[in-house]
Amino acid sequence: MKLFNFIKRQPKIDFSSEETIRRLVDYMPKFYRTHRQFINCVEFLENREWDLALDSLIELADETEHYFSEDFWRGLADSAEKMNLTDKANYCRKQIKRNAEDIKSTTPFGWTTIKFDDTHFQHHISEKLKEEWATDRREKDKVQELLTKEGVHLKSHGRSGFLYITDNGRNAEVEFELGMNGLILYFSSLKNWSLPTKQTLTVDDKQKVRNDIINWATKTKNAIEFDD
Template sequence: MLEYIPDHYKDQRQYIYAVDFFKRDEWALTLESLIELTIETDHYFSERFWEILADTAENMSMMNLSAYCRKQIVGNQQELKSNIPFGWTTEKVDEKHFKHHIVEKVKRQWTIDRHKKDNVESLLTKVDGIYLKMNGRTGTLYIIDKCRLTEVDVEIGVTSSLILFFEKTNYWMLPFRKILTVQEKQNIRTAISLWASDTNTAIQFDDYHV
């Protein structure tokens, strides 16, 4: 369970308590701290999260806590009108807007699945360059340099230009994960701009410097 709580909560007091109690085999206190985490943050946790806590509470004959956990599942359905995937949480910003927090474990699996779909391994055998793979209105710009690969998430904007979410591109992804130097990131940005010019592709970096 602790492995499927998003990093957003790692500095929260109750999460830290839960980890400490877990290491000391204090199962009941671990369970109570996880419940307190949801109360402290006032965020929505997944139905699977609550099911696991409810089952755990029942196994320890903590029936009041089990009932509380199952009540949260009903509350999610009534208030959100949708299910929250395991490893996600939902934060209510206002009556119409919600923010999602997703555990890195889930994001890594998304990346693995996307790499398989885009046949990324074969890209590493190609000449250095930039390769665009689209899936509907979103996609990925893969940059190959000296048998290394990094990537930029892209999205088709309202003006049909490609919006590049470049700010979060901070690592070489393959053949192993390594942080990009400031110079490497600037070189990649320049290479993308040249690629866009050569291919007549309208682009917009997410920091709005074209």
């Protein structure tokens, strides 16, 4: 699926060590949340053992050998310095240099990078960050106003965008991008009604959404292609 991408600069705030570590935990991609070191970190936070929580996040990155964001390492380095853990602070700052040398690009906050070779990379992205992007997108697309308007609504952002399908006050969203022969719809990833609350789509719901899109495309003469 093509990810609709809003990357925002994080404001510079002087967080305490506890606040910094909790923030890094909150924005940890789902992929790592069952990892032993992540679980350890959460337990150490509950017990107010900030230094051990910091150690666990360092070990999480080391054990996976993935490239965590520069903000991740900068936050840990600052936290370590506040706890007078100079060696750990220096180690964390070295990881920022490692990122620059090994992947030669910046990894945004809430992301991690996996390197396969010099030209092939994979990313894991925080679910919380994705939700923030979705909230921003819905505000820009004025989705709340669509909840009272039955049917299919297209909102384009250049060569990509979303179809918002409204049915009985509920809204489903299907991402698309402009292909050679029309709109490529990432329908296979549609699992839930997104508004007014997140609810799982039934098989019948999803089929109705599909039919609504087909009828809309026929009426508006939009060429569409479902990815499933």
